[in-house]
Structures are given as C-alpha cells and as structure tokens.
Amino acid sequence: MAFARSRQAFAIAGVLGLALSATACGTGNDKKSDSAGGSAECAAYEKYGDNDGKKVTIYSSIRDIEADRLAESWKQFEDCTGIEIDHEGSAEFEAQLGVRVDGGNAPDLAFIPQPGLVKRFVDSGKLKPVGADTKKMAEENYPADWLKYSTVNGQLYGAPLGSNVKSFVWYSPKTFKEKGWTVPTSWDELIKLSDQIAATGAKPWCAGIESGDATGWPATDWIEDVMLRTQTPEVYDQWTSHGIPFNDPKVVEAVDKAGTILKNEKYMNGGYGGVKSIATTAFGEAGLPITTGKCALHRQASFYANQWPKGTKVAEDGDVFAFYFPAIDASKGKPVLGGGEFVAAFNDRPEVQAVQTYLASGEYANSRAKIGDWVSANNKLDLANVTNPIDKLSVQILQDKSTVFRFDGSDLMPATVGAGTFWKGMVDWINGKDTATVLQGIESSWK
Amino acid sequence: MEFDFAEEQPKFLMLMYGLIAFVAVVGGLLLLLDVVPAWFARRREAQIVAASASGAPLPRRRKPREGMFALFFLLPTLLLLTIGLVVPAIRTTLLSFMDGSSNEWVGLRNYGWMFSEDSIVRVLINTLVWVLLVPLVATSFGLLYAIMVDKARFESVAKSLIFLPMAISFVGASIIWKFVYAYRGDGQEQIGLLNQIVVSLGGEPKQWLLESPLNTLLLIVIMVWIQAGFAMVVLSAAIKAIPADIVEAARLDGVTPWQMFWQITLPSIRPALIVVVVTLSIATLKVFDIVRTSTNGNYDTSVIANEMYNQAFRYGQNGQGSALAVFLFILVIPIVIYQIRNIRQQREG
Numbered sequence: 001m002a003f004a005r006s007r008q009a010f011a012i013a014g015v016l017g018l019a020l021s022a023t024a025c026g027t028g029n030d031k032k033s034d035s036a037g038g039s040a041e042c043a044a045y046e047k048y049g050d051n052d053g054k055k056v057t058i059y060s061s062i063r064d065i066e067a068d069r070l071a072e073s074w075k076q077f078e079d080c081t082g083i084e085i086d087h088e089g090s091a092e093f094e095a096q097l098g099v100r101v102d103g104g105n106a107p108d109l110a111f112i113p114q115p116g117l118v119k120r121f122v123d124s125g126k127l128k129p130v131g132a133d134t135k136k137m138a139e140e141n142y143p144a145d146w147l148k149y150s151t152v153n154g155q156l157y158g159a160p161l162g163s164n165v166k167s168f169v170w171y172s173p174k175t176f177k178e179k180g181w182t183v184p185t186s187w188d189e190l191i192k193l194s195d196q197i198a199a200t201g202a203k204p205w206c207a208g209i210e211s212g213d214a215t216g217w218p219a220t221d222w223i224e225d226v227m228l229r230t231q232t233p234e235v236y237d238q239w240t241s242h243g244i245p246f247n248d249p250k251v252v253e254a255v256d257k258a259g260t261i262l263k264n265e266k267y268m269n270g271g272y273g274g275v276k277s278i279a280t281t282a283f284g285e286a287g288l289p290i291t292t293g294k295c296a297l298h299r300q301a302s303f304y305a306n307q308w309p310k311g312t313k314v315a316e317d318g319d320v321f322a323f324y325f326p327a328i329d330a331s332k333g334k335p336v337l338g339g340g341e342f343v344a345a346f347n348d349r350p351e352v353q354a355v356q357t358y359l360a361s362g363e364y365a366n367s368r369a370k371i372g373d374w375v376s377a378n379n380k381l382d383l384a385n386v387t388n389p390i391d392k393l394s395v396q397i398l399q400d401k402s403t404v405f406r407f408d409g410s411d412l413m414p415a416t417v418g419a420g421t422f423w424k425g426m427v428d429w430i431n432g433k434d435t436a437t438v439l440q441g442i443e444s445s446w447k
Numbered sequence: 448m449e450f451d452f453a454e455e456q457p458k459f460l461m462l463m464y465g466l467i468a469f470v471a472v473v474g475g476l477l478l479l480l481d482v483v484p485a486w487f488a489r490r491r492e493a494q495i496v497a498a499s500a501s502g503a504p505l506p507r508r509r510k511p512r513e514g515m516f517a518l519f520f521l522l523p524t525l526l527l528l529t530i531g532l533v534v535p536a537i538r539t540t541l542l543s544f545m546d547g548s549s550n551e552w553v554g555l556r557n558y559g560w561m562f563s564e565d566s567i568v569r570v571l572i573n574t575l576v577w578v579l580l581v582p583l584v585a586t587s588f589g590l591l592y593a594i595m596v597d598k599a600r601f602e603s604v605a606k607s608l609i610f611l612p613m614a615i616s617f618v619g620a621s622i623i624w625k626f627v628y629a630y631r632g633d634g635q636e637q638i639g640l641l642n643q644i645v646v647s648l649g650g651e652p653k654q655w656l657l658e659s660p661l662n663t664l665l666l667i668v669i670m671v672w673i674q675a676g677f678a679m680v681v682l683s684a685a686i687k688a689i690p691a692d693i694v695e696a697a698r699l700d701g702v703t704p705w706q707m708f709w710q711i712t713l714p715s716i717r718p719a720l721i722v723v724v725v726t727l728s729i730a731t732l733k734v735f736d737i738v739r740t741s742t743n744g745n746y747d748t749s750v751i752a753n754e755m756y757n758q759a760f761r762y763g764q765n766g767q768g769s770a771l772a773v774f775l776f777i778l779v780i781p782i783v784i785y786q787i788r789n790i791r792q793q794r795e796g
Contacts, residue, residue, distance in 0.1 A: 272631070
C-alpha cells in the first residue's frame with residue numbers, strides 16, 4: 001500500500017515539475033523596450049524626461065475596440081519614452097475603482113468621467129494634485145470651464161481627455177427630405193414639427209433609458225438639457241451644486257417642460273409602445289427605429305453615432321445625422337450639455353506625471369483623433385484630424401466661442417444623487433409618478 | 448471582425464500562465480495531501496515491522512502528534528476564515544456606525560435611515576416577501592413533484608427535467624426569464640413568451656417587470672424555477688428512505704392517500720424538509736443576482752443585498768451599505784441557530 005501511494009505521489013510530482021519548467025520557459029520573452037530616443041519622430045517626446053523602463057497603470061471604463069484605439073494612440077509615446085502604459089478597462093469601473101483604491105490597489109491613473117467622483121477621492125485624500133508641467137499643459141490646452149470641473153479646493157486634479165456633446169437630436173436626413181420636413185432651429189419649431197408628425201398618426205419621438213445598472217441616465221440628460229434652456233447657466237450651477245433644492249420650482253418647471261415631450265403619449269415612443277416603454281427600452285436600441293421610419297427624432301449624445309447598425313451612413317446627407325437640440329430662448333445664447341473624462345492620478349511618481357502631462361497635450365489629442373471616433377475640448381485639436389462628420393460637428397460646437405457649455409449635471413452631483421436617486425427618480429417619473437413626488441424624493445436623499 | 452491569432456497572442460500567453468499557475472497550486476496541494484499522510488503511514492509501518500521483528504509490544508499511536516496533525520490541516524482553514532470572514536464581519540459592523548466616507552462616527556444614524564427612508568423600507572418589505580414566498584413555494588413545489596413522480600414511469604427523466612435549471616447560474620436564468628417577460632408595443636411582433644401568449648388570447652401586451660408588486664412576484668418565479676429542483680431531489684431521496692414496512696403497515700391499516708401523506712410521509716421526511724427550507728431561506732435572504740440582472744432594483748423591486756451593493760460600492764455610502772449588510776447578517780443568525788439546534792437534536796435523538 002505504501003508503495004502504491006508513493007507511485008501516485010511521483011506521478012503528481014512529475015506533473016508539477018512539468019508545469020514549473022513550462023513556467024520557466026514562458027517568462028523568456030519580455031516586452032522589448034527599444035526606446036528609439038534621438039530620432040526625429042521622438043523629438044517631441046524628449047520633454048517627458050528619462051523614464052525608460054518604467055510602468056504606468058491606467059484604469060478606465062473604456063473597453064474592446066475603444067481600448068485598442070487607446071493603446072494605439074499612445075504607442076509612439078511608449079516607444080519614444082520607454083514608459084510602458086498598462087491600460088485596463090472595466091465595465092464596473094465606477095464601483096470597482098473605489099474598491100481598488102480602498103483596498104490599497106489603486107491604479108496610477110484613472111479616467112474618471114464624473115467630477116463628483118473626483119471630488120470624493122480628493123475628500124478621502126486619495127488623489128494627488130497634478131504637477132506643475134501638467135497644470136501648465138492643461139491650462140494651455142483646455143478652456144477654463146473644463147478645468148473647473150476637476151478643480152477641488154483650488155487644486156487641479158487632472159486635465160480632461162475625451163469629451164462628448166450631448167445636446168443633439170438624431171434624425172434621418174433622407175426621411176426629412178422625402179417628407180419635406182426641415183431641421184428645426186428653435187424649440188417652437190421642434191414642437192411644431194412633432195405635432196405635424198403626430199398628426200399623421202405616427203410617433204415623432206423615440207427614447208429609451210434602460211442601461212443595465214445605470215438605467216435612467218439618458219432621462220437625466222434630457223432634464224439637464226432642458227434645465228439649461230429654461231434657466232440661466234448660473235441657476236444650472238446652483239442646481240448641480242445644491243445651491244437651490246432639487247425640488248425648487250425652477251427645476252420643477254424644467255422637468256415638466258421635458259415631460260411635454262417625454263411623457264406625451266402622442267409623441268412617444270416610436271416603434272416601442274407607450275410612454276412607459278421608455279423605461280424598459282435599452283438606450284442603445286432606442287434610436288434605431290429612425291432607420292426604419294418608425295420615429296423621426298431621438299435626443300442623444302454624439303457618441304450615439306457608434307450605436308447605428310453596420311452600414312448606416314452617418315452624415316448630413318446620409319441615413320442618420322444629428323442637429324443641435326435648439327434653445328428655448330434665443331437671447332440666452334447657445335447652451336450645450338456635454339461630458340468627458342478626467343485623467344486623475346493616485347500616484348505622483350515622475351513617470352506617472354509624464355503620462356498625465358502627455359495625455360493633456362495637443363500631440364496626444366491629435367494622435368487619438370486620427371484613429372477615429374473621438375472628440376475632445378482640447379483646443380490644439382486640429383479639425384482636419386477628426387474623421388467622422390458628427391465628431392467634426394461636436395468639435396466645432398466645443399470650440400465655438402459663443403457656446404455656453406455645461407457639464408453633465410448628474411456627473412457633478414454626489415454619486416448618491418447623480419448615479420442613484422436621480423436615475424431612479426427618472427425611472428419612476430417615466431413610469432408615471434408625478435414630478436413633485438419624484439423631485440422631493442431626490443432632494444431628501446441629498447445630504 | 449477577423450480573428451488574428453498572432454495579435455491575440457498575449458492573451459493566450461496570459462491564459463497559459465493562468466493554467467500553469469492553477470496546475471502548480473492545485474498540484475502542489477494534492478502532492479502535499481498525498482505525501483504527508485503517506486510519510487506518516489510509512490513510518491508507522493516501519494515501526495510495526497521493527498516492533499514485530501524484535502518481539503516488543505506494538506508502539507502505541509501517540510495522541511499529541513495526531514493533535515498536531517489535525518492542527519496542521521485546520522490552520523489554513525482557520526486562517527482563511529479569520530481573514531475572509533471574521534475580520535470583514537467586525538469591520539463591516541464598525542463601518543455601519545460611521546458616515547459614508549468612513550471618517551466620523553454617527554452612532555445609529557444609518558440604522559435610523561434604513562427604517563425611515565421610504566425606498567429602503569420598500570426594500571425591506573420586498574426582502575420579506577422573498578423570504579416568505581421562495582422557501583414555501585419552492586419546497587411545496589418540490590415536495591409535490593417528488594411525490595407525484597415517485598415510482599412513476601420515466602421517473603429519472605421527469606426528475607432531471609426539473610433539476611436542470613439548477614445547473615444554470617442565477618444571472619443566466621434571469622436573462623432567460625427576462626426574455627420570457629420581454630415586451631414589444633401593441634401591434635408589433637412580440638419576442639416575449641408571456642406577452643405572445645397574452646396577445647394570442649386576444650389581450651394587450653403588458654410590461655410585466657414595470658408594475659409593482661407584480662414584478663417582485665415574477666422575479667420570485669425565477670428563483671423558484673431554479674430552486675425547486677434542489678428541493679425535489681432532497682425530498683425525493685427522503686421519501687425513498689422511508690422504511691417500506693412502515694408504509695406497508697399503514698397500507699394494511701387502510702389509510703387514505705391523504706392520511707398517508709400527512710401521517711406517514713410528512714413526519715418521516717421532516718428532517719429533510721427542515722434542511723431544504725433553511726437552506727432556501729438563507730439563499731433567498733442573500734438574493735442579489737436575479738434582481739440586479741432583471742431590473743437592477745428599479746420599479747420597486749430592490750432587495751437588501753442589491754441595495755447594500757448600490758449604497759456601498761456605487762454611491763460611496765459605506766455606512767449605509769454596511770448597516771444593510773449587518774441587518775442581513777442579523778436576519779440570517781436565527782435561521783442558522785435553528786438549524787444547528789435541529790442537527791444537534793437529531794444526533795441525540
């Protein structure tokens with residue numbers, strides 16, 4: 001019996017030995033770090049210092065193709081400086097970032113799309129303010145408005161990276177041409193067009209706010225966009241910073257105004273059912289009936305360009321395109337709602353700062369834009385490098401001096417409200433709850 | 448999109464490393480478990496041989512060494528239990544008395560919040576509905592099924608049919624049922640089974656997951672669907688274990704099937720029944736995946752575990768999340784105590 005046992009042990013030891021030797025073979029091919037420093041292509045990167053062989057980890061919500069594009073966008077920087085950038089994208093970014101940071105496993109850099117979250121990490125003392133180089137680069141390249149969002153207690157905690165413009169209404173130029181409709185340039189024209197379409201028995205609008213555990217956010221964008229149009233930007237700022245209560249009459253007015261479209265059974269919800277179907281329609285699918293003519297209008301951000309089925313031509317003369325969500329009161333200027341992510345650092349080693357500075361630079365913005373489907377408020381971004389028409393339009397709007405830009409309000413609010421009760425409240429609101437009750441509920445959660 | 452092996456090479460390399468690490472760790476553990484006892488056995492064998500050769504009495508096993516041996520195997524478990532269970536439990540309890548960012552002590556405020564905030568009270572009520580309904584329905588269903596298929600033809604086929612859902616993860620099951628409940632507008636092609644049935648019968652399609660409290664009941668159906676198989680298997684085994692002579696004696700006494708069920712079957716399988724109900728109760732208290740996948744707690748369907756995750760990890764309200772976790776923990780304790788007492792009584796009796 002003892003003999004049989006030892007033979008068994010021998011077999012297991014054999015497998016183990018094999019495994020160990022295989023491991024030894026596997027570690028042979030290290031990443032080649034041939035820093036071609038000195039060549040003409042690398043001249044622009046010399047200022048990032050001597051950090052050859054260092055590694056910087058980045059954590060973000062960017063995955064799949066977008067992540068591959070990211071890796072491509074900083075490839076030259078990696079080759080020239082010798083800094084290895086290790087990017088990890090996660091679908092659970094918002095929840096997991098906190099877990100990682102609290103667990104002492106913070107990434108060097110994170111692309112945080114919510115200023116509210118930046119503030120939370122600053123308050124708990126986890127984030128490092130940017131270095132002098134990054135600060136200078138950020139101030140040179142980004143509008144002061146944008147830097148304000150990542151500034152806490154007078155300290156800058158990261159430059160913006162990508163951006164998106166949310167004040168768009170998607171439509172089909174083809175259908176518009178066929179039916180003889182014109183692109184509305186004012187709120188009144190927009191309503192008139194909606195009534196005109198509704199009169200034919202069709203549903204003019206489509207919308208959907210289902211988005212997994214983020215269900216509700218598209219509706220908050222609606223409210224924010226309307227809020228910017230019925231109120232001044234200053235009131236908007238008070239609202240997002242809790243200077244006025246969430247159930248202030250001004251907010252009630254904006255929500256009800258949005259409700260004249262969103263909760264109008266005559267308008268909603270082309271191709272999907274009644275108003276309540278907005279709650280269960282996936283955000284990605286919501287606008288698709290435009291391509292089949294079941295609805296005509298869909299208010300959604302520039303990044304919705306990625307949602308259209310393969311082969312759909314996104315252009316002013318194509319299958320789908322977007323027009324600017326018109327202002328209600330022309331005298332208040334051209335309000336634009338948008339979003340974007342900020343490059344915040346949990347560590348301030350020199351190589352981390354070098355990457356942070358580089359990501360704020362014009363070189364980076366152009367390098368990323370050339371790869372496609374990307375928008376940024378970086379003013380060094382050359383419009384010629386922006387490939388698709390909707391991104392071009394977005395960049396134009398962002399760089400337009402007459403634009404009154406405001407950041408997505410729910411991203412500015414504390415997560416309990418901005419990613420919690422506001423989203424949930426909007427779901428209830430679409431589902432039939434009245435405005436006052438919903439806003440009262442959100443207000444009581446904001447402590 | 449084309450799949451380029453050369454491009455994906457790093458990922459495959461990573462996969463290989465993972466597999467190798469797995470083999471190394473598991474292999475190492477197996478080796479340890481095999482070599483160490485074998486070594487002890489060989490030593491003892493040698494001792495016996497030596498003792499019998501010299502004619503001396505057989506060496507007695509020394510107790511202390513066995514104690515050491517037991518400790519050697521217990522230590523990893525104790526260590527992991529401490530790291531993974533005891534420490535987090537204490538930390539969570541402490542956090543539940545602190546504010547959202549875990550900086551200041553707030554006393555019982557988080558617990559007050561839990562019972563005063565309307566939406567959270569709703570969550571507590573939902574959890575109560577789950578815990579009352581799932582064990583009851585799943586167990587009755589499993590019991591009924593077990594009795595019905597007992598000694599029937601194709602018993603094993605019938606049993607595997609109801610046991611199959613057990614093999615599906617909660618998330619997978621929820622996605623399947625989400626399709627069953629799916630909604631498309633009136634006049635469109637329905638993709639949801641339930642709505643297609645309604646439409647075929649001349650009704651109007653409904654948004655099943657939108658209306659409270661119907662939606663919670665529909666989510667409970669998913670859990671019952673998964674768990675009824677478990678109840679059925681355990682109860683069926685218990686029914687088969689009832690001594691044949693008791694059943695026969697009852698038959699000779701002329702009991703009706705109804706009497707047979709209430710006076711013979713049920714008392715005989717009582718221990719198994721309790722195990723099933725307790726296990727299901729605990730599983731139900733912890734339910735998270737189904738709610739998160741199906742509705743994400745929207746439309747008044749949230750339960751404690753889901754709300755706990757949201758508060759602690761998504762909203763950054765560690766205190767409130769921890770308070771919910773502690774409350775959940777407290778709810779489980781009486782069930783566990785009941786179960787332990789039961790096992791002890793059975794052993795003694």
